[in-house]
Amino acid sequence: MQEDDDNQNLVLGILFGIIALVIGLVIGLTTYVTGQTSSATAPAAVAAVEEAPEIAEIGEPLVKLYFDSGKAELPAAAVAEELPKVLAKLAEEPAKLVLLSGYHDETGGAAVNAEVAKSRAVAVKEALIAAGVPADKIQMRKPAVTLGGAADDAEARRVEVRVQ
Template sequence: MTQDDDNQNLVLGILFGVIALVIGLVIGLTTYVTGQAQTAKPAVVAEEPEIAEVGEPLVKLYFDSGKAELPANAAEELAKVVAKLHEEPAKLVLISGYHDETGGAAVNAEVSKARALAVKDALATAGVAADKLKLRKPAITLGGADEAEARRVEVRVQ
């Protein structure tokens, strides 16, 4: 009888081992498949094509070095943009931020972007529809004799 008990214990041990392997396999596959679904590539978002600047800017706003706060004359200058857009409502507002080469490139690009976004937000607050406001990527420029020229945002109605 002890040999039958030993055989029965061996079979039960193998059976429990197989059951544990199956459960582990199911849990592992579920985790793997769920992880794949969560780390799947995000849907491709179509990037808007770059809009070319046409003509001279209607407004140029000059910012302090390293700052993105709108200058004191911003409301008065941006009112020109709103008025022009009311005259020609089919046109778009193109906002272009610039920065100089001093400092780190990444920081400069972020400051330039923050300046352009501040202008965009001010125009939206002034009543310009969001779909009319387009941003260009930050651009490096040399300010020439006037360093402020490199720290500007240009606004065109085109």
């Protein structure tokens, strides 16, 4: 009788252990999958862009526009020196689009950085529109990682411009 109770307790213990393992596995997988999805759209992981079809970056950026820490104002030197390169490339190949991608450095909080990266890209877009580029020729792209440049913070605070 005692041996039957011991065997029954052992079987029940194993059964409850398996059930707990399955529940833990389901919760773990759900958390893992949900974590990947939400981190891909979390403010720290994206430069905000307008809703548009995803456009792949092709080649190296034509120009990189650099910003001061925490600032989204496009430096006058960038307007004078770099934007004409974009305008010239579009004049050569008018069928192409301008693709903008904003980045930030590690200073500041995640939400602030996402907004700064977005504001920088919008500032470049507005400058291009003011220079005569039609708004429908400009696309904003969300980089997979918006934390830019391992070399230094100044390199990280940029907007990359491609004509493709």
